[in-house]
Structures are given as C-alpha cells and as structure tokens.
Amino acid sequence: xxxxxxxxxxxxxxxxxxxxxxxxxxxxxxxxxxxxxxxxxxxxxxxxxxxxxxxxxxxxxxxxxxxxxxxxxxxxxxxxxxxxxxxxxxxxxxxxxxxxxxxxxxxxxxxxxx
Amino acid sequence: xxxxxxxxxxxxxxxxxxxxxxxxxxxxxxxxxxxxxxxxxxxxxxxxxxxxxxxxxxxxxxxxxxxxxxxxxxxxxxxxxxxxxxxxxxxxxxxxxxxxxxxxxxxxxxxxx
Numbered sequence: 001x002x003x004x005x006x007x008x009x010x011x012x013x014x015x016x017x018x019x020x021x022x023x024x025x026x027x028x029x030x031x032x033x034x035x036x037x038x039x040x041x042x043x044x045x046x047x048x049x050x051x052x053x054x055x056x057x058x059x060x061x062x063x064x065x066x067x068x069x070x071x072x073x074x075x076x077x078x079x080x081x082x083x084x085x086x087x088x089x090x091x092x093x094x095x096x097x098x099x100x101x102x103x104x105x106x107x108x109x110x111x112x113x114x
Numbered sequence: 115x116x117x118x119x120x121x122x123x124x125x126x127x128x129x130x131x132x133x134x135x136x137x138x139x140x141x142x143x144x145x146x147x148x149x150x151x152x153x154x155x156x157x158x159x160x161x162x163x164x165x166x167x168x169x170x171x172x173x174x175x176x177x178x179x180x181x182x183x184x185x186x187x188x189x190x191x192x193x194x195x196x197x198x199x200x201x202x203x204x205x206x207x208x209x210x211x212x213x214x215x216x217x218x219x220x221x222x223x224x225x226x227x
Contacts, residue, residue, distance in 0.1 A: 031213060043150075043158060043203060045214040056212040091157060099213055100146035100165055105157040 002026045004106035006092050012112045013082055021077045021109045023092030032075045033093040033103060034067065036060070043091065049075065082113045116141045116208040120218030127194050128226055135202055135221045138186040143209020147180060147187045150203045152220075158203060162189070194225045 005024045013019050025032050034046040047057040049067055066078045075094075079086055092106040117140040127133050137147075145166035150158035164171045164178045164187065171178050175194075180187040191198055204218040 033214070035215075042219045043205075043215075043217040045216065048212065048214055056214055058214075095213070100207060102148065102160050102163065103215060105159070107157050 004092055004094055004104050006090075006106035006109050008109060009107065010110045010112070012114060015084060015113055016081050019079050019082055019111065021079075021090050021092075021111070023075045023077070023106055024073050025075055025092065025094030026096075026104055027073070029094035029096050029104075031055075031095045031097065032069070033095075034077045035091045035093060035105075036088040037091065037108075038088045046077075079111075082111075084113050087111060087113045116144065116206055116216040118204060118206050118216050118218045120204050120221060122221060123219065124222045124224070126224045126226060129194060129196060131194055133189075133191045133194055133198070133223055133225075135189045135204070135223070136186060137188070137204035137206075137218050138184075139206045139216075140185065141206070141208040141210070142182075142185060144185075144206045145209060146207040147178070148205050148215070149176075149178060149189045150205060150217075152201045152203060154200075161202075191223075194223075196225050196227060199223055199225045 007022045032049045035043050037043045045058050047061045048055045064080045068076050089108045091108045093103040095101045095103045120137045148163035151161045152158045162176050162178050164180050175192045177190040201220045203220050205215040
C-alpha cells in the first residue's frame with residue numbers, strides 16, 4: 001500500500017540553526033500538507049500546497065517557515081532559524097484531491113531544538 | 115476560523131464495554147468529519163470518516179454519527195478491546211473552500227482488562 005514517507009525520523013538541532021524536513025507524498029496525490037504536534041497536544045495545521053504554490057497557511061507558519069517542491073516527488077519544510085518552541089513532531093500529509101477526502105499522514109519527524 | 119471541541123479528554127472503560135467520544139464544531143458549512151487514532155509516537159491514522167450528507171456510518175465495531183443542526187459528531191466504539199487503547203482525535207474540514215483539517219484536542223482512551 002502506498003504511503004507518505006518522511007526523513008529524518010528524528011532531528012536534533014541547535015537554536016538558531018536551519019533545518020529541512022523532507023517528505024515524499026503518495027505519487028498520484030495533488031495536495032500536500034504540513035502539520036505539527038507539540039508533545040501531548042493536538043495536531044495543528046501549518047500549511048497546504050497545491051499546484052506548486054501555498055494554498056493556505058496558519059498563523060504558526062510565519063516568515064521563518066517555507067515549503068518547496070523541488071522536484072516531482074519531494075516536498076520539504078524549511079525552518080530558517082529554529083527556536084526552542086519549534087520542538088515538536090512534524091507530520092507531512094497528502095490527499096488525492098482537496099475537498100472531503102482522506103489525508104494520509106507520514107510517520108513524522110521529531111524535531112528537538114536545544 | 116473553525117473551532118473544534120472534544121470531550122472527554124480521558125476515558126477509561128472495561129474491556130467489552132462501549133466508548134463514546136464527542137466533538138462539536140463552529141462552522142456550519144463544514145462538510146467532512148474524520149476520526150483519527152494515534153498510538154504513542156506514531157502517526158494519526160484514519161479510522162472512519164463521515165460527510166455532511168450522511169447522518170451515520172458504521173464499520174464493524176466503530177460508528178460515527180453526525181448532527182449538522184447541533185454541529186456535533188460522535189465516535190462510538192463497541193466491544194472495546196485492549197488494542198483500542200490510544201488517543202483519538204476528531205477533525206473537521208471547514209466550509210471556507212480550503213482543505214485543512216482542524217483537529218480536536220484528543221481523547222486518551224484506556225481499555226482495562
């Protein structure tokens with residue numbers, strides 16, 4: 001069964017450093033998303049991406065964040081200058097179409113900022 | 115924006131009993147309501163979903179009911195088993211034309227032997 005894959009599974013970085021989280025969405029899916037989950041809390045939407053551009057973003061997704069689809073298979077989330085409060089599990093997701101369809105989640109990248 | 119509330123935050127049941135988790139939402143135009151199960155350290159996995167043109171959907175021991183007038187929907191798990199122990203999240207896609215999921219705060223379900 002096809003699945004969303006994310007790398008790395010765990011990333012430790014120093015405060016102020018840049019990190020790039022990588023995702024390979026399911027191949028025939030058109031919509032891509034990043035969510036984050038701070039330990040013990042709910043899953044929060046960051047950004048959605050369709051047709052090579054951001055279609056929606058949350059208040060969390062400020063100028064420190066950016067997304068890119070550098071080629072036909074990868075989808076990346078960059079955090080330019082990490083803060084302690086960026087420590088969380090970051091989930092990539094994809095869906096075949098946008099409305100009312102299942103979003104498939106990757107296994108997540110645990111980001112720890114020290 | 116969409117606001118989703120979920121209750122209870124923790125739920126403990128005896129094996130074989132039923133469990134019910136409830137969510138309310140604020141956007142009356144919302145039209146997609148999935149439920150996710152998340153085991154510790156793992157990804158959220160869809161267990162059942164319902165669309166706004168349906169009032170109830172069942173899949174084996176799991177069912178979801180939707181009351182659009184009252185803006186709430188519920189997850190029902192019957193004949194609970196220890197492997198049902200996990201955190202369950204409701205979610206909503208709002209009616210604003212976007213496709214982001216707004217999640218509830220989660221329910222820690224513990225099924226005791």
